[in-house]
Amino acid sequence: MTFIHSTLGHLGRGTITTVRELGRVAIFSCHATLLIFTYPLKLRRIVEHLYFIGVKSVLVVSLTAFFTGMVLGLQGYYTLSKFGSEGLLGSAVALSLIRELGPVLTALMVTGRAGSSIAANIGAMRISEQIDALDTMDINPTKFLVAPRIAAAIISLPFLTAIFDLVGIFGGYISGVIMLGVNPGIFFSGIETSVGFNDIFGGLVKPLFFGFVIASISCYRGFNCNHLKPGVKGSEAVSLATTSSVVIISVIVLVLDYILTAFLI
Amino acid sequence: MKKKSTEILVGIFVLVGLICIAYMTIKLGRLDIIESDSYTVIAKFESISGIKKGANVEIAGILVGRVTKTYLDMEDQVAVIEMSIGNEVKLGDDVIASVKSTGLIGDRYINLTPGGSEDFLQNGDSITETEASVDLMELISKYAFGAVE
Numbered sequence: 001m002t003f004i005h006s007t008l009g010h011l012g013r014g015t016i017t018t019v020r021e022l023g024r025v026a027i028f029s030c031h032a033t034l035l036i037f038t039y040p041l042k043l044r045r046i047v048e049h050l051y052f053i054g055v056k057s058v059l060v061v062s063l064t065a066f067f068t069g070m071v072l073g074l075q076g077y078y079t080l081s082k083f084g085s086e087g088l089l090g091s092a093v094a095l096s097l098i099r100e101l102g103p104v105l106t107a108l109m110v111t112g113r114a115g116s117s118i119a120a121n122i123g124a125m126r127i128s129e130q131i132d133a134l135d136t137m138d139i140n141p142t143k144f145l146v147a148p149r150i151a152a153a154i155i156s157l158p159f160l161t162a163i164f165d166l167v168g169i170f171g172g173y174i175s176g177v178i179m180l181g182v183n184p185g186i187f188f189s190g191i192e193t194s195v196g197f198n199d200i201f202g203g204l205v206k207p208l209f210f211g212f213v214i215a216s217i218s219c220y221r222g223f224n225c226n227h228l229k230p231g232v233k234g235s236e237a238v239s240l241a242t243t244s245s246v247v248i249i250s251v252i253v254l255v256l257d258y259i260l261t262a263f264l265i
Numbered sequence: 266m267k268k269k270s271t272e273i274l275v276g277i278f279v280l281v282g283l284i285c286i287a288y289m290t291i292k293l294g295r296l297d298i299i300e301s302d303s304y305t306v307i308a309k310f311e312s313i314s315g316i317k318k319g320a321n322v323e324i325a326g327i328l329v330g331r332v333t334k335t336y337l338d339m340e341d342q343v344a345v346i347e348m349s350i351g352n353e354v355k356l357g358d359d360v361i362a363s364v365k366s367t368g369l370i371g372d373r374y375i376n377l378t379p380g381g382s383e384d385f386l387q388n389g390d391s392i393t394e395t396e397a398s399v400d401l402m403e404l405i406s407k408y409a410f411g412a413v414e
Contacts, residue, residue, distance in 0.1 A: 051271045055278045098289070159282020166285050192292070193372075196319070200289050 028223070029216030032146040045148040046155075053114045053149070053215075054156030058163060061109050065164040068101055069093060069171025076172075077180045090187035091194030093172035094165075098195060098203045100257070102165040107210035107253045110157065111246055115218040118149055119245040122222030123238035131223070146223065150215040157211035158204050165203065202264040209260060213252050221245035303330065303349040304388040308362045308375075311397035313344040315373035316364055322348045322375045329354045332375060348375060356392075357382035363396035373398065 036046075076092045122145055125131050134141045169191065176182045225241035226233055232240055313335060322330035330350035338345045350356065359380030366373045377392075386392070 047272055047275050050275045050278070054282075055274045058278060058281075156278070156282075158286065159279060162282055162285035162289060165289060193321075195289075197290065204286065 024224075025217065025220050028142075028146075028220050029150070029212070032142050032150055032216065032219065033212070035140070035143040035147040036151045038143070042143070042148050045144075046151045049148050049152035050156055052117075053110065053152050054159060057110050057113055057156070057160055060113055061106055061160050061164050062167045064105055064109055065097075065102070065167035066171040066174075068105060069097060069168030069173075070175040072096060072101075072168070073172035073175035073180070077176055077182065086182050087186045088190060089172070089176045089182050090190030093176065094169050094191040094195050095199060097168040097172075098165050098199050100261075102161045102168065103203055103206040103210060104253060104257050106157065106161045106164045106207065107214065108250055110153070110160065110211075111214050111218075111249045111253065114153070115214045115249050116242050116246050118215065118218040119222040119225075120238055120242045122146075122219055123225040123241040126223060126225050127234050127238060141223075146216075146219040149219055150212060153211035153215035154208055155211070157207035157214075161204065161207040198264075202261070205264065206257065206260050209256060210253055213256065214249050217249050217252070218245040221248075302352045304352060305333065305347055305349050306356065306386050306388075306390055306392055307345055307347050308392040308395050309338060309341065309343045309345050310362075310364065310395050311343060312400070313346055313364055314398050314400065315366065316346060316375065316398070317373075320372070320374050322350065322377060324354070324377045324379060329377070346375070356386045358384045358386055358390070359394065360386070360392055361394040361396065362392045364398035366398070 072093045073089065076089050077086060080086050080088055080092065122131075125145070131141045131145070134144060173184070173187060177184045177187050221228065221241040221244060222238075225237040228237060228240055228244065316332060316335060318332055318335060320332040321328050322332060330348050332346050332348045334347040336345055337343075356377065357380045359382040361378040361380065363376050363378070364373055365376045380394075
């Protein structure tokens with residue numbers, strides 16, 4: 001009897017904690033998003049975070065894109081050449097990059113580079129009581145710290161994805177056309193005939209959602225790092241916030257990608 | 266000075282991103298900015314199997330337009346397609362439209378064979394001479410089992 005009681009109690013407690021946490025994240029991120037548009041607009045701070053999230057990610061995103069495109073060209077060539085249809089290589093590379101790999105891999109790279117550092121940065125501010133100091137000075141910490149980051153992430157992710165797509169197609173061109181000898185005209189005309197406006201639209205709507213998820217969850221974890229796990233405080237809490245936000249965001253990006261694709265098709 | 270260089274870098278980043286998006290939507294996505302300089306003709310086919318919205322319309326292998334709509338005419342039990350043809354292409358009213366495909370498993374497209382007529386089709390006119398798509402499987406089965414008389 002006591003066993004059943006304790007098991008049910010455990011299950012119930014877990015559910016309540018999860019739902020509460022989800023609600024907190026939702027309120028936190030919606031609140032922060034609304035604060036982007038309230039006066040005074042912190043455009044200067046948005047630009048600073050655009051530099052950090054956007055500009056500084058260009059190199060790593062391009063590098064990932066280039067090699068992803070190259071390996072797509074290579075794998076696609078060996079699969080398609082079995083059917084004698086190497087002419088489809090261009091459209092295979094371009095469609096898989098624009099529809100799926102571009103948005104998702106960009107989001108994952110930005111999560112690893114910017115998401116982790118956002119969580120660590122805000123977490124460190126929390127444990128060193130800088131956030132409380134902001135509160136004391138009547139500066140809304142959500143407005144000051146979180147809102148610009150969310151805005152910058154939402155703005156920069158579509159741009160990074162567009163860069164990823166084009167660099168990836170260039171990588172596919174290098175491996176498919178220059179190294180394996182597919183006809184360049186057929187490669188590019190295949191891309192132009194197969195890629196439709198819907199593909200590109202879908203590929204650029206997804207990053208908006210990913211950017212929101214990356215910034216809001218990493219900010220939330222950092223902001224509340226003292227309450228993530230009972231008994232974990234200080235520097236340990238910061239490290240927990242950093243790792244857990246990267247893991248959670250990566251999973252959410254992949255799940256959200258499936259849901260968005262199902263809606264957009 | 267530090268702030269200025271940050272802003273310049275962000276500006277370059279946004280500009281590059283915008284150029285990439287614009288290039289993709291216009292060049293790859295075929296977003297036709299100027300949509301109006303074309304006219305629409307319709308054609309009725311016995312079968313248009315494989316033709317979808319957006320399929321190419323070609324004359325002598327040159328792209329001259331796209332299929333904009335396909336639907337079923339319940340009265341005559343035939344398939345109807347609407348295609349938009351660029352204004353610079355004049356079609357005589359004896360033009361023949363046929364469903365062709367590029368290679369065995371390739372995409373289907375509409376091929377227009379111009380005739381000699383001096384009367385040109387206007388917006389909304391219909392092409393009377395059409396050739397339905399060839400069903401390869403049917404041809405093979407006719408060859409293998411003999412046609413049903």
